[in-house]
Amino acid sequence: xxxxxxxxxxxxALALLPATACxxxxxxxxxxxxxxxxxxxxxxxxxRREERLADAAAAVFVISADDIRRSGAQSLPEALRLAPNxxxxxAYSSGYVISARGFANNDGNKLLVLIDGRSVYTxxxxxxxxxxxxxxxxxxxxxxxxxxxxxxxWGTNAVNGVINVITKPASATQGGALALGGGxxxxxxxxxxxxxxxxxxAWRLYAxxxxxxxxxxxxxxxxxxxxxxxxxxxxxxxxxxRDQFTLQGDAYRGRHGQPKPGNIxxxxxxxxxxxxxxxxxxLMARWTRNFDGGGNLSVQxxxxxxERDLPPFFNENLDTVSLQAQYAMAPIGRHAPTFxxxxxxxxxxxxxxxxxxxxxxxxxxxxxxxxxxxxxxxxSVWKLTxxxxxxxxxxxxxxxxxxxxxxxxxxxxxxxxxxxSRTVRxxxxxxxxxxxxxxxxxxxxxxxxxxSEVARFFELGYRGRLGQDFSYxxxxxxxxxxxxxxxxxxxxxxxxxxxxxxxxxxxxxxxWASWQxxxxxxxxxxxxxxxxxxxxxxxxIDTAASVSRMGHDPRHTATLRxxxxxxxxxxxxxxxxxxxxxxxxxxxxYRALDMRFGWRIQPTLELSLTGTNLIGPDHGExxxxxxxxxxxxAVYLGLSKRF
Numbered sequence: 001x002x003x004x005x006x007x008x009x010x011x012x013a014l015a016l017l018p019a020t021a022c023x024x025x026x027x028x029x030x031x032x033x034x035x036x037x038x039x040x041x042x043x044x045x046x047x048r049r050e051e052r053l054a055d056a057a058a059a060v061f062v063i064s065a066d067d068i069r070r071s072g073a074q075s076l077p078e079a080l081r082l083a084p085n086x087x088x089x090x091a092y093s094s095g096y097v098i099s100a101r102g103f104a105n106n107d108g109n110k111l112l113v114l115i116d117g118r119s120v121y122t123x124x125x126x127x128x129x130x131x132x133x134x135x136x137x138x139x140x141x142x143x144x145x146x147x148x149x150x151x152x153x154w155g156t157n158a159v160n161g162v163i164n165v166i167t168k169p170a171s172a173t174q175g176g177a178l179a180l181g182g183g184x185x186x187x188x189x190x191x192x193x194x195x196x197x198x199x200x201x202a203w204r205l206y207a208x209x210x211x212x213x214x215x216x217x218x219x220x221x222x223x224x225x226x227x228x229x230x231x232x233x234x235x236x237x238x239x240x241x242r243d244q245f246t247l248q249g250d251a252y253r254g255r256h257g258q259p260k261p262g263n264i265x266x267x268x269x270x271x272x273x274x275x276x277x278x279x280x281x282x283l284m285a286r287w288t289r290n291f292d293g294g295g296n297l298s299v300q301x302x303x304x305x306x307e308r309d310l311p312p313f314f315n316e317n318l319d320t321v322s323l324q325a326q327y328a329m330a331p332i333g334r335h336a337p338t339f340x341x342x343x344x345x346x347x348x349x350x351x352x353x354x355x356x357x358x359x360x361x362x363x364x365x366x367x368x369x370x371x372x373x374x375x376x377x378x379x380s381v382w383k384l385t386x387x388x389x390x391x392x393x394x395x396x397x398x399x400x401x402x403x404x405x406x407x408x409x410x411x412x413x414x415x416x417x418x419x420x421s422r423t424v425r426x427x428x429x430x431x432x433x434x435x436x437x438x439x440x441x442x443x444x445x446x447x448x449x450x451x452s453e454v455a456r457f458f459e460l461g462y463r464g465r466l467g468q469d470f471s472y473x474x475x476x477x478x479x480x481x482x483x484x485x486x487x488x489x490x491x492x493x494x495x496x497x498x499x500x501x502x503x504x505x506x507x508x509x510x511x512w513a514s515w516q517x518x519x520x521x522x523x524x525x526x527x528x529x530x531x532x533x534x535x536x537x538x539x540x541i542d543t544a545a546s547v548s549r550m551g552h553d554p555r556h557t558a559t560l561r562x563x564x565x566x567x568x569x570x571x572x573x574x575x576x577x578x579x580x581x582x583x584x585x586x587x588x589x590y591r592a593l594d595m596r597f598g599w600r601i602q603p604t605l606e607l608s609l610t611g612t613n614l615i616g617p618d619h620g621e622x623x624x625x626x627x628x629x630x631x632x633x634a635v636y637l638g639l640s641k642r643f
Contacts, residue, residue, distance in 0.1 A: 035471045035516055039413055045144040045164040047375065047385070049296075049328045049338060057385065057407040057417035059461055059475040059510055061085050065144040065168070070563060070573045072596040072610030072636065074186055074210075076133050079140075080163065080579075082527030084512045084559060085147035085475075089621040092259040092629040093212045094131040094227040094276075097622050100147040100161030101477065102506050102532050105552035110159035110425050110455075112150065116167055116248065118284050118302050119325070119388070121157055122312030123346050123365055124316065124358075126378065126428040129574075132278055132306060133357045134231050134252060136190055138207050138640075141168040147510060149457045151401035151423030152387040152557075155342065155369055159423050159455050160479075169246075170194055170202035170237045176643045183636035186212050201238035207231070214257065215629035218620065223629050229254030229278075241467060244288045251281035258310075259627060283304050285331045293330030314358065315351040320344065336375040338387075343368050349631045357438025358429050359446070367426075368392045371401075381409040395427040396452050412465035413471075421459075424452040430496050431485065445490065447498030453483045472513035479506045486536070487544035501540030502547065520565040529556045554580035554589070569600040579621070587628070590619035604642040611635050 017334055039054040041064075046056040063082045073079040077096040081088045087104055089097045099108050109126035112119065115135065120128055143165050149159035179190040187210065194204035209230040215223045233250035258273040284302035291297070302322040324341035345366040350358045372386030385405040392398050403421035410416055427450045436444040461475040483500035490497055512526035532551040536542055559577040566572060573596045581589040593615040598608040612634045613619070620628040 007105040017168060018399070035465060035469060035514060038514075039465065039471060041142075043142075044166075044292050045150075045162055047338070047341070047373065048326060049307075049336070052602050054413050054415065055407075055409075057383070057405045057415070057419065057461075059085055059147045059459065059473070059477075061145045061147075061473075061512065063145065065133065065138075065141055068137050068140060068143075070571060070596060070598065071575065072573075072594065072608065072634065072638075073137060073614070074124050074181070076135065076137070076165070077130050079137060079143065080145070080490075083143070083145040084528060084557075085145055085162070085510050086163075087553060087557065090629070090631060091622040092223055093215050093225040094256045095225075095259070096130045098130065098163075099553065100145075100538075101479065101508060102530055102551070102553045103160060105549055109428070110157065111161045111163065112158035113163045113165075114154075115165045115394075116284065117164075117286070117300055118282060118304065119322070119344075120304075122318065123348065123428055124318070125135075126157055128427060129278070129306070129308070131227070131229075131254065131256065131276075132252065132280065132308075134208075134229060135165075135167065135233070135250065136192060136208055138179070139167045139173060139192070139204075139206065141166050141172070147475070148459055149403065149418070149421040149423040149455065151421065152373060152389045152403045154370060155367070155389065155391050156399055156401070156424050156426040156452070159425050159453075167248075170204045170235045171196075174202065177640065178643075179638065179640045181636055181638035183634055185632075185634045186210060186636060188638075194622045196441070197236075198213060198238065200240070201236065203234065203236040205232075205234045206516070210593075217261070217628060217630075218618075218625060218630050220390050222427065223627075224257040224628070225261040227254065227256035229256075229328075242290050244290075246286040247284070249281065249283040251279075253279040257627060272312070273473065276311075277307075277309040279307045282395045289331060294449065295328055295330035297327050298325070312353050312564040313356050316351055317349045318346060320346040320602050334377040336377075338373045340371050340377075342370065354438055355436070356437045359435050359438075360431050360433070363429065365394045371495055382409045383409075393426045395450070399424050399426065399452060410464070415462070416462075417459075417461050419457070419459040421457045423457070424454050426452050434498075442495055444487075444493050446499050450485075450498055451483050453500070456480045469516040470513065473511065475510040477508055477510075481505065484546075484550075486535070486540055486542040486546045489541040496543050499540070501537050501542055502534055502550075503531065503537055504534040504550065507528065522563045524559075524561040524563075526559045527556070528558075531555070548584050552582055552584060554582060556580045571598045572596070575600075582622070585624040587620055587622065590621070591616050592619070592631075606640050608640075609635070610638070615626045 041053045042050050043053050044050055046058045046060055061083045067082050068079045071082055080086055088097050090126045097104050100111055103110050113128050120133055135419050146162040154162055173194045177192045190208035192206040196202050204407045212227040214226040231252035235248035237246050242563045254273050257275050258572040282304040286300040288296055288298040301323045306318045311314045323343040324342045347364045351359045352361055369391035371389035376384045378384055387403050389401040401423050405419040407417040431450045432447045435442050435446055458478045463473040465471045481504040484502035484504055486499050486501035487496050488499040508530040510528050514524045516522050530553055532548045534550040557579050564572045564575045578591050592613045594612045595608040600606045613631055618630040618632045620630050
């Protein structure tokens with residue numbers, strides 16, 4: 001088992017390092033912006049063309065670079081806790097469950113996640129391996145989080161939400177930066193350097209590494225889930241007249257233990273769980289040409305390689321290539337149309353075990369799609385958006401993903417909007433091609449007739465400002481689901497298979513607000529409520545109690561954040577969150593208090609101290625009590641310097 005760095009080594013290194021600064025300049029620091037300026041932040045994820053946040057007819061929340069820095073987050077999942085329209089639960093040291101509007105127990109298979117337009121979805125189970133999604137948080141420009149469907153523009157699996165992580169251009173990360181941090185649970189080190197080439201070109205290189213200690217169960221047993229990982233990457237941007245080019249890539253390697261029980265029992269034999277070894281890399285290129293009047297053409301291609309050894313279950317190597325093209329036309333009268341096409345192909349190679357098998361072991365799949373959307377200015381205050389996507393996959397053929405959105409500009413910076421959408425979650429290898437054991441006679445014999453899960457959404461939202469110092473957003477939604485995943489009894493009654501025997505419905509509320517109490521003090525609050533209901537369809541003989549396992553989401557959550565700027569060189573942030581209880585299995589409600597104090601010792605040198613889970617007893621956030629990791633109080637000291 002990989003052992004975390006001793007704390008004494010971390011503290012000695014902190015004392016000796018002349019290193020890093022990750023604090024952005026004032027013009028990049030969104031905490032220095034008024035709420036009016038924040039509403040004018042430009043986003044791209046809602047309509048795939050640039051627009052003001054205040055004009056977006058969707059439930060969208062933007063996490064800024066400064067939000068991330070001031071939160072003290074040390075990983076991407078922890079940064080995503082800042083989005084009130086996401087539910088983030090930590091199951092063990094490297095295991096996070098992230099969802100929007102329910103379905104947390106489905107491993108987030110209804111949530112699409114992108115990093116600079118590169119989908120990190122895995123066709124193995126239609127979800128995200130969060131332990132493989134790492135990048136320097138200081139390189140993130142913003143994270144756009146949309147709760148609700150985005151299938152028309154982003155494709156299948158964008159059912160309950162879209163997370164789009166957008167990194168800074170290389171021109172914004174010039175010079176050198178070093179960072180070191182450590183504490184009771186985690187230690188990090190990172191370096192970055194950026195420069196320029198030609199008149200309009202810029203580049204950056206980075207390297208980072210971290211170690212995370214093991215967690216413990218409620219009984220005090222070591223979970224044996226310690227984690228260490230390293231990553232390197234680069235980005236280059238340049239411009240020629242109307243053309244913009246980007247080339248970027250990353251490579252990583254890591255290892256972590258699998259949490260207790262540490263073994264599985266098969267026919268009376270205990271099989272140990274080995275360490276997970278993961279690695280991979282990606283390379284992406286993007287070209288954009290801007291036209292007079294505001295239109296643009298963009299083409300993006302990427303290659304992604306992931307490797308995962310998960311003993312004793314399987315060893316997987318996945319290669320994915322993707323090509324995307326989009327033409328956003330300049331407005332033609334009242335119309336602003338967007339057209340696009342995408343092609344993605346994956347080659348999945350698995351080394352099966354005797355326990356579980358994906359058959360065939362080697363498999364190739366492709367996804368092809370065309371989409372179009374038109375924003376129609378009905379009047380100076382009314383806008384109608386109509387769009388549709390046709391996406392073809394190798395399991396179910398063509399899927400149709402339409403949406404309609406109507407927005408009313410009630411007044412300046414006051415927007416009322418409504419939307420109706422249909423989207424799907426396409427089958428994955430886990431739905432169709434998984435067998436247990438890996439050789440006949442099978443107890444579980446895949447899902448040969450598995451269909452796409454279907455969702456229809458109805459949304460209503462309002463976003464506005466009261467004066468210059470108070471902004472808010474309120475969103476209501478209702479979703480109807482059909483053909484949800486179940487485990488059905490075969491007619492022979494000697495085996496089971498995966499089918500689509502369940503329906504469901506959800507309804508809920510999402511609300512958040514910010515209040516600029518004083519020039520140097522801002523308060524932010526959020527509240528969510530969720531009700532879920534699931535039932536079996538006639539004829540279903542579900543053997544996995546699928547209905548009772550659904551709805552593994554808190555009925556309500558609440559957060560309160562305070563950001564206080566103490567003069568020019570110090571800042572103090574406090575975040576309090578309450579998360580309601582979970583059922584099946586039971587996870588009690590909990591409250592967590594996080595604090596961070598930052599001190600800019602010099603313009604290029606910053607010291608920060610972060611404390612997490614500072615109130616209440618240790619708590620769990622997911623999984624049954626027997627294997628549940630408890631989240632404990634933690635302290636983290638970070639030092640950063642630019643040069």
